[in-house]
Structures are given as C-alpha cells and as structure tokens.
Amino acid sequence: MTSxxxxxxxxxxxxxxxxxxxxxxxxxxxxxxxxxxxxxxVFPSAEIYGGMRSTYDWGPLGALLLRNVREAWWRAxxxxxxDVVAIDAAILTNPKVWEASGHLATFADPMVDCRNCKERWxxxxxxxxxxxxxxxDLTEARPFNLMFKTFVGPVEEEAAIAYLxxxxxxxxxxxxxxxxxxTRKRPPFGIAQIGRSFRNExxxxxxxxxxxxxxxxxLEFFVPPAEAAGWFEYWCDERLAWHRRYGIPxxxxxxxxxxxxxLSHYSAATADIEFLFPWGWGELMGIANRTDxxxxxxxxxxxxxxxxxDQSTGERYVPYVIEPAQGLTRTAMAFLLAAYDEDVVAGERxxxxxxxxxIAPYQVAVLPLSKKETLTPLxxxxxxxxxxxxxxxxxxxxxxxxxxxxxxEIGTPYCVTIDFxxxxxxxxxxxxxxxxxxVRVPIADLVKVLSERLADPGA
Ligand code: GAP
Numbered sequence: 244m245t246s247x248x249x250x251x252x253x254x255x256x257x258x259x260x261x262x263x264x265x266x267x268x269x270x271x272x273x274x275x276x277x278x279x280x281x282x283x284x285v286f287p288s289a290e291i292y293g294g295m296r297s298t299y300d301w302g303p304l305g306a307l308l309l310r311n312v313r314e315a316w317w318r319a320x321x322x323x324x325x326d327v328v329a330i331d332a333a334i335l336t337n338p339k340v341w342e343a344s345g346h347l348a349t350f351a352d353p354m355v356d357c358r359n360c361k362e363r364w365x366x367x368x369x370x371x372x373x374x375x376x377x378x379x380d381l382t383e384a385r386p387f388n389l390m391f392k393t394f395v396g397p398v399e400e401e402a403a404i405a406y407l408x409x410x411x412x413x414x415x416x417x418x419x420x421x422x423x424x425x426t427r428k429r430p431p432f433g434i435a436q437i438g439r440s441f442r443n444e445x446x447x448x449x450x451x452x453x454x455x456x457x458x459x460x461x462l463e464f465f466v467p468p469a470e471a472a473g474w475f476e477y478w479c480d481e482r483l484a485w486h487r488r489y490g491i492p493x494x495x496x497x498x499x500x501x502x503x504x505x506l507s508h509y510s511a512a513t514a515d516i517e518f519l520f521p522w523g524w525g526e527l528m529g530i531a532n533r534t535d536x537x538x539x540x541x542x543x544x545x546x547x548x549x550x551x552x553d554q555s556t557g558e559r560y561v562p563y564v565i566e567p568a569q570g571l572t573r574t575a576m577a578f579l580l581a582a583y584d585e586d587v588v589a590g591e592r593x594x595x596x597x598x599x600x601x602i603a604p605y606q607v608a609v610l611p612l613s614k615k616e617t618l619t620p621l622x623x624x625x626x627x628x629x630x631x632x633x634x635x636x637x638x639x640x641x642x643x644x645x646x647x648x649x650x651x652e653i654g655t656p657y658c659v660t661i662d663f664x665x666x667x668x669x670x671x672x673x674x675x676x677x678x679x680x681x682v683r684v685p686i687a688d689l690v691k692v693l694s695e696r697l698a699d700p701g702a
Contacts, residue, residue, distance in 0.1 A: 268521040268522075269521065270521075271521045271580060271583060272449075272450070272520075272521035272522070274583060274594075275450075275521075275576075275579050275580055275583060276450055278579075278583075278594070278596075278652065279305070279450075279579070282304055282652060282653050283302035283303045283304045283305070284301070284302055284304045284305040284308060284579070285299050285300070285301055285302060285305050285450075285451060286299065286300045286301075286302050287299060287300075288300045296447070297444075297447035297448055297453075297454055297455065298454065298455065298456075299450075299451055299454065301572075303604075304604040304653055305575075305604075307604035307605070307634055308575050308578070308579075308602065308603075308604050309458070309571060309572070309575055311601060311602045311603070311604070312489075312571055312574055312575050312578065312602060313437055313458070313460065313571060314601070315485075315489050315599075315601060315602060316437070316460045316485070316569065316571075316574075317435075317437065317460075318699070319481075319485050319488070320433075320435050320460070320462055321435050324433075326428070326431060326432045326433060327432065327433040327434070327435050327462065327464075328422060328426050328428060328432070328433070328434055328435070329434070329435050329436065330414060330415060330418055330422065330434055330435075330436050331436060331438065332411065332413075332414025332415070332417075332418065332436060332438070333414070334407060334408050334438070334439060334441075335393075335395065335405050335406075335407065335408075336405075336408065336413075336414070336417075338404060338405055338406060339544060339545075340413050340417055340541075341390065341406050341413075342544065343540045343541050343543070343544035343545070344413050344416075344537065344540060344541075345508050345509065345540065346390060346406075346409060346413075347388070347390070349508050350388060350389055350390060350409060351386035351387055351388045351389060352365050352366075352367070352386070352387055352389060352444075352445055353365065353366035353367055353384035353385070353386060353387075354366065354384065354385060354386070354387035354445050355369070355381045355382050355383070355384050355385075356381065356382045357373035357375065357376060357378055357380065357381055358378070358380040358381065358382065359373065359376050359378035359380050360373060360375050360376040360378065362375045362376070363445055363446075364381075364445065364446055365445045365446050366384035368446060387443075387445055388443075389409060389442045389443050389444065389445075390406045390407070390409050390441075390442070390443065391406065391407040391441045391442075391443050391455075392404060392405075392406055393405055393406070393407065407440075407441035408440055408441065409440055409441060409442050410440050410459060410461070410568070411436045411437070411438045411440055411459045411461045412461050412463055412537075412566060412568065413537070414436055414438075415434040415436060415461070415463040416463065416537040416538060416541055416549070416564075417541060417545075418434070419434075419465070419538060419541075419549050420547065420549060422434055423551065429551065429553070430465045430466050430467055430551055430562045431464065431465065431466040431467070431470060431474060432464070432465055433462050433463060433464035433465065434462070434463050434465075435460075435461070435462045435463075436460075436461055437458060437459070437460045437461075437571065438458065438459065439456060439457070439458050439459075440456070440457060440458070440459045441455060441456050442455060443455060449520070449522065450576065451572045451573065451575070451576050452520065452525070452573055452576060453573075454572065457570050457571065457572045457573070458570070458571035458572060459568060459569065459570055459571065460568075460569045460570075460571055460574075461566065461567070461568045461569070462478075462566065462567050462568075463533075463564050463566055464478065464564065464565040464566070464567075465551070465562035465563070465564055466562055466563050466564075466565060467560065467562065467563070468534075468535065468560065468561075468562070468563045470563075471511075471532055471534070471563035471565060472512075472532070474565045475512055475514075475530065475532045475565050477565075478530050478565050478567045479498055479514050479516075479530050481567075482516055482528065482530060482567050482569075483496060483498060483516060486516065486527075488699075489578070489599045489601070489602055490578070490581065490582065490597070490598065490599035490602065491518070491577065491578065491581045492581065494519070495518055495519045495577075495580075495581050496516060496517070496518060496519075496527075497516075497517050497519075497524065498514050498515070498516055498517070499514060499515045499517050499524075500512070500513075500514045501513040501514065501515070507531065508536075509531070509533045509534070509536035509537060510531045510532060510533060510534075510536075511532045511533075511534045512531070512532040513529055513530065513531040513532070514529070514530050515527070515528070515529050515530075516528050516529075516530070518577045518580075518581075520577075520580065521580065527569070527570075527573060527574060527577055528567065528568060528569035528570065528573075528574070529566075529567075529568050530565070530566065530567045530568075531565070531566045531568070532563065532564075532565055532566075533563070533564040533565070533566050534563050534564070535561040535562065535563055535564070536564075537564060538550070538561050538562065538564070539561055542561070549561065550562075578598060578599075578602055579596065579598075582596040582597045582598040582602075582654060583596060584596070584597050588679055591644075591648075593648050593651050593652070594648075594651065594652045595651040595652065595654075595676065595677070596651070596652065596653060596654030597654070597676075597677055598654035598656075600656040600657075600696070600697050601697070601699055602654075603653070603654035603655055603656055604634065604653060604654065604655075605633075605634045605635060605636045605650075605653070605654075605655045606633035606634055606635070606655070606656060606657065606693075606697055607629050607633050607634075607635045607636075607655065607656075607657050607658070607659055607693060608635065608636040608637070608638060608646075608650045608655045608657070608658045608659070609622055609625055609626040609629065609635055609636070609637050609638075609658075609659050609661070610622075610637075610638055610639070610643060610646050610647075610650075610658055610659065610660045610661070611639050611660075611661045611662075612643055612660055612661065612662040612663065613639075613663075614639045614640070617663070617666065618661055618662070618663070618665075618666070619639070621661055621665060621666060621686075622637075622639070622661040623637075625659060625661060625671060625686060625689065628689070628690065629659070629689065629690065629693070632690060632693070632694070633693070633697065636650070636655060638650075643660065646658075647674065647679075650676070651676055654676070655676060656675065656676045656677075656696075656697070657673055657674065657675060657676065657693060657696065657697075658673070658674040658676075659671050659672070659673055659674075659689065659693075660672040660674065665686070669685060669686050669687065670683045670684060670685050670686060671683070671684055671686050671689060672684075673689070673692065673693070675696075
C-alpha cells in the first residue's frame with residue numbers, strides 16, 4: 244500500500260473577526276450535532292418516546308469519549324500528583340449541607356414569564372423581548388432556585404425533603420476532617436471528585452453545553468490563607484496547560500477574570516477558562532478562590548471545627564480553598580468542536596476528528612483487507628492482542644478506503660490493516676489518521692510501535 248497525500252480544504256471552524264470578537268458559526272455547530280447523532284456519540288434521550296427537551300443519552304462512542312476525558316482529568320489532577328486525594332460522595336445528602344453552603348438561599352437565577360406565549364426565560368439571557376414570540380409583555384424577574392427537590396423514603400412530607408446535589412464540591416468540604424484524619428495530608432493539599440450534578444436550569448440549551456444533569460470534575464485545594472493568591476494563579480495556568488496537553492489549540496482558549504459584581508457569594512476571585520464555541524466565547528470551566536467561606540459555614544452549622552492544626556508550629560487555622568471546577572460533558576463537547584476538520588485526501592473530501600489519541604473513543608481499528616475467511620483468524624488474533632492495551636474497533640465491511648473514512652470521522656488515530664501479504668510476511672500496515680501515511684510493521688512489533696505513538700506526550 245502506498246501513502247496518500249492530504250490537502251487541506253476550508254472546514255467550518257469557529258471564527259473571530261479581526262480584532263477579536265467571536266462570530267457565531269452555525270455550520271460547525273450543526274456539523275457536530277449531526278455527527279454525534281449519526282455516529283453514536285450523543286442521542287436525544289428516550290428518542291422512541293419523542294425525547295425530552297435538552298436531555299441527552301451518550302451512545303457507544305460518546306460513552307468512550309466521556310471515559311477518556313474523565314481519565315485525562317484524573318491523570319493530571321490525581322494520578323500524577325502526591326498532594327491530591329480522591330473521594331466519591333453521595334448525591335443525596337443531609338439538606339443541612341445546602342443550608343450551610345448557601346445554596347438554599349442563593350442558588351437561584353432570575354426568571355421571567357412571557358405573558359403572551361407563556362414561555363419562561365432566564366431574565367439575564369433575553370433583555371426585554373421574548374425570543375419565542377417577540378412580545379415585550381414580560382413579568383418582573385423573580386429568583387428561581389435551581390436545586391431539584393425530592394423526598395427520601397415513602398412519605399412525601401416536609402421532613403423528608405432532600406435535594407439532588409447541584410455541585411460535587413460540598414462533598415469535599417463536609418468530608419474535610421475525615422480526609423485529614425485518614426490521609427495525614429496537610430495544606431496545601433486537594434480533594435478531587437468526579438460525579439453527577441443536577442440543576443433545574445430555566446433555559447438549558449446549545450446541545451450538551453447546558454443540561455439539567457451533567458458530570459462535574461472538581462478539585463478543592465486547601466491552602467494556608469497567605470498562599471491563596473499564588474495557588475489561584477497556579478491553578479489557572481495548570482488548567483490552561485491541561486487543555487493544551489489534550490489538544491485544544493490556544494486560539495480557542497482564553498482566561499477571563501470575573502468582575503467584582505459577577506462573583507459568586509463565596510468567591511474572592513474567579514477566572515473562567517473560556518472556549519470559542521460556534522456561537523462565541525463561553526465558559527468552559529471556572530477557577531475560584533472560595534476563601535474560608537465553606538469550611539467556616541459548615542463549622543458554624545455543624546458545630547464541628549473544620550480547621551487545620553499545624554503541630555510543628557502550634558498554629559490553628561481555617562484553610563482557604565482554590566477550586567478548579569469543570570463540566571465533563573461541556574468539556575467533551577469542546578474537544579469535539581476543536582477536533583472537527585474537513586480536508587481532501589486523494590481527491591476525495593473527508594471529515595476528520597483530529598482528537599488527541601487518548602481522548603479519541605478508539606485508539607486503534609483493526610481492518611482485515613477483505614472479509615475472506617483466510618484473513619479473519621489473523622485479524623482477530625491481532626485484535627485480541629491490541630485490545631489488552633487499547634480500545635479497538637474491528638470492521639470488515641465495505642471497501643478499505645470507506646472504512647478509513649469512517650475511522651477518520653470518529654477520530655481513531657491508527658488503523659491496522661491485515662492483508663493477504665500479512666499471511667506470508669507477518670507484517671501489517673499501520674495507517675495514521677492525520678497524515679494518512681502508512682508503514683509496514685512486523686505484527687510482533689505492533690504493541691511496541693503503537694505504544695510509542697500513543698504515549699501521552701504531556702506525562
Ligand atoms: N463548584 C463550583 C461550581 O459548580 P459552576 O461554575 O457553577 O461552579 C462548574 O460549574 C462547571 O460545571 C462549569 O464551568 C461548567 O463546565 C459545568 N456546568 C455548570 N452548569 C452546567 C450545566 N447546566 N450543563 C453542563 N455543564 C455545566
């Protein structure tokens with residue numbers, strides 16, 4: 244087999260006007276939404292029943308993508324550090340947590356009703372005109388608490404009310420003493436968690452950008468108060484580096500400091516890492532200096548002293564918290580948008596997801612050149628050998644060129660083709676997604692060669 248040349252052609256990608264302001268790009272948005280449905284990344288939830296507004300199920304490829312984004316976050320945030328430990332806290336917890344955290348009193352968005360078409364909107368999203376019917380006849384804005392309420396146990400009474408957690412963060416604060424005592428960590432140290440959060444968003448939308456249930460990847464990093472400003476800067480830089488490490492180019496990222504009036508009730512400083520979405524710059528994740536707000540509030544409400552006692556100095560203090568907080572599904576969407584490309588290979592237009600190899604759903608596809616029975620045993624043997632190391636797809640239908648295109652479209656970085664020569668020379672063809680270059684490799688060396696190519700360069 245020969246290597247193919249690839250030539251770039253214009254792809255629908257996020258655009259900025261000269262000077263900076265982002266322009267919406269509906270084509271890229273539509274291209275990703277279509278690709279997600281067509282190839283099995285994301286489906287409308289319960290589609291056979293007509294779906295449910297702004298609710299999605301992640302399909303076979305989407306589930307793999309999410310797992311890889313989660314893993315990449317975990318690798319950089321927990322595995323490669325000795326100052327961060329993990330927890331996995333309950334979603335339903337004592338409602339006093341939400342009283343202490345301030346969520347019961349203040350976790351609300353301003354809501355307005357359109358008196359004409361009865362639609363409800365977030366007041367800060369729409370100005371004075373209903374986006375659905377154009378009417379200006381809107382009610383006064385009033386606060387709407389975003390927490391989902393439910394009842395624990397068989398009796399639906401006030402005493403049984405509980406809330407689905409709207410953030411994973413509080414699980415780290417209420418376990419602060421347990422973690423201190425069991426891990427013998429001392430500030431600066433962090434507690435990390437990945438898990439599902441729920442918000443009864445008034446206007447979810449933009450595909451999986453804003454949904455009512457989503458996974459969060461959060462780190463609460465406890466530091467001596469005097470070091471808080473330095474650690475805030477550190478985590479802003481570190482998180483920007485994480486996005487670059489896994490393939491989001493600089494031109495699609497920016498750091499935006501919050502103005503004082505934007506700050507949450509607990510925050511002394513917040514910066515968002517923003518991504519250039521097809522509709523413009525939007526929040527990808529936030530880094531906040533939460534001060535000692537949470538530990539102090541939980542100390543007051545629980546009667547337990549959530550502090551650190553430094554035996555070496557005899558000093559007792561409430562640590563400050565630096566919190567990098569990230570949405571998993573929103574981040575997965577950003578990876579897809581950043582990776583989408585179209586080019587021309589051997590005169591044929593192709594769609595290619597230039598995903599980082601460790602973010603792509605499959606790392607390798609094993610493709611027997613033909614469906615003939617003579618090739619199948621060797622191809623399946625190679626598949627089983629590679630499956631011990633990576634997620635592998637196996638595809639023996641259609642012409643080889645079409646199968647390469649199908650793998651390009653879902654971002655598979657390497658295809659391994661078993662052809663009739665392989666039966667004699669024990670070699671396979673390794674084809675690389677971005678360049679489409681092909682090399683013959685002894686089957687015995689495949690794991691070694693692919694391991695080198697699939698190594699995480701940032702590690
Ligand atoms: N513990 C702090 C906290 O939860 P946040 O800014 O409200 O802060 C953190 O949320 C991240 O969670 C956001 O930057 C975003 O990535 C993600 N997120 C928040 N609401 C979301 C929603 N409705 N749908 C999807 N992701 C969401």
